[in-house]
Amino acid sequence: xxxTIYGSTISPFVRKVRVxxxxxxxxxxxxxxxxxxxxxxFSEISxxxxxxxxxxxxxxxxxxxxDSSVICDYIEHKYPRPxxxxxxxxxxxxxxxxxxxxDSTLAQAMGRGFFFERVVKKIMRAPVDEEVCQKTxxxxxxxxxxxxxxxxxxxxxxxxxxxxxxxxxxxxxxVNFEHAGGTVDAALWPKLAxxxxxxxxxxxxxxxxxxERPYIDKMRAR
Numbered sequence: 070x071x072x073t074i075y076g077s078t079i080s081p082f083v084r085k086v087r088v089x090x091x092x093x094x095x096x097x098x099x100x101x102x103x104x105x106x107x108x109x110x111f112s113e114i115s116x117x118x119x120x121x122x123x124x125x126x127x128x129x130x131x132x133x134x135x136d137s138s139v140i141c142d143y144i145e146h147k148y149p150r151p152x153x154x155x156x157x158x159x160x161x162x163x164x165x166x167x168x169x170x171x172d173s174t175l176a177q178a179m180g181r182g183f184f185f186e187r188v189v190k191k192i193m194r195a196p197v198d199e200e201v202c203q204k205t206x207x208x209x210x211x212x213x214x215x216x217x218x219x220x221x222x223x224x225x226x227x228x229x230x231x232x233x234x235x236x237x238x239x240x241x242x243x244v245n246f247e248h249a250g251g252t253v254d255a256a257l258w259p260k261l262a263x264x265x266x267x268x269x270x271x272x273x274x275x276x277x278x279x280x281e282r283p284y285i286d287k288m289r290a291r
Contacts, residue, residue, distance in 0.1 A: 071127075072097040074140075075111070076120030077104065079188070079248070079285065081109025081123045081176065082137040084277055088237050089141045091273035093148050105193070117137075138168060141234055153237070164228035167235035171242050178209045179246040187249040189289045206251070214253060218261040225267075239266040244278055248285045253259075270285040 072090070074097055076083035090097055105118045115122040116131040122135040123143075134140050145154050155161045182205035190197050217239070221227060225233040243253070243265045251258060254264035268274060 071125075073100055073124040073126075074098070075102045075114065075122040075124070077101060078277070079281055080104070080120050081180065081244070081245045082172070084244060085137045085237055085241045086121050086123065086144075087141050087277060088241065088273045089144055089153060089234070091276065092151065092232075092237075093144065095144070095148060138172065141237075145234075151231070153234050155233055157229060160229035164233045164235040165280060167227050170240040171238035175213065175239065175242040178205055178213060179242045179249075179251070182209055184245040184249040188245075188285060188288055191291045193291070202249075211257075214258045214261055218258045221260050221264045224261070229234055232268075233248060236268050240265055240274065241289045244269065244274070244281075248281065250289070 072095060074083060074086055074090070076099075078084070078087075078099070078101070087099075102108070102120055102122075104118070107115075107118050111122070112118055114124065115135040117135070119135065119138060121137055121211050122133060123140040124133045125143075125147075126132060134143055141153075145152070155164055183202050186197050186199070224230075226232050227239065246253075247269075253262040253265055269278060
């Protein structure tokens with residue numbers, strides 16, 4: 070068995086796949102790919118030139134996949150224990166909804182509207198537009214945090230009473246938000262703040278957060 074993930078460690082989508090792999094105890098190779106300057110051959114395994122991409126050499130060619138949701142679904146079906154998707158059809162659908170909410174809505178706000186400005190632009194040595202960041206903090210994110218505060222409520226996990234792809238997807242976006250200096254204000258969203266802290270303390274998340282932080286700190290200090 071040889072599993073390969075292609076992408077950058079600071080991508081929330083790459084981290085999403087890595088957390089799934091870690092939770093399942095799977096070994097893999099990480100092949101670093103800069104999504105802003107991918108090698109020409111990368112388009113052969115990722116037609117949209119987005120990360121992550123994935124290869125499983127147990128399979129005959131073509132043996133690659135792209136898109137984090139597709140990759141995670143594949144891993145779940147090939148390596149079903151421990152389960153990271155609820156078995157109940159409705160709860161599984163709810164988990165997939167939270168995954169979609171994270172990958173689209175949260176990614177746009179926390180990623181493009183915050184992490185991109187404060188971290189990615191530093192890497193690119195481009196000027197940071199702090200007004201975009203402040204607008205994200207003041208206008209864009211509060212309604213999203215209100216929604217997630219209500220959704221987590223007094224539950225430990227978002228869907229099916231179990232740690233799942235829902236929690237992985239939401240909280241990988243929160244890692245990038247925190248890397249860029251953001252915090253979920255516990256005075257305004259106490260349940261959400263406690264939930265994110267709890268998920269980030271899991272060994273699978275904490276290992277990657279600790280791995281990434283020195284690089285992020287170096288970039289932000291530029």
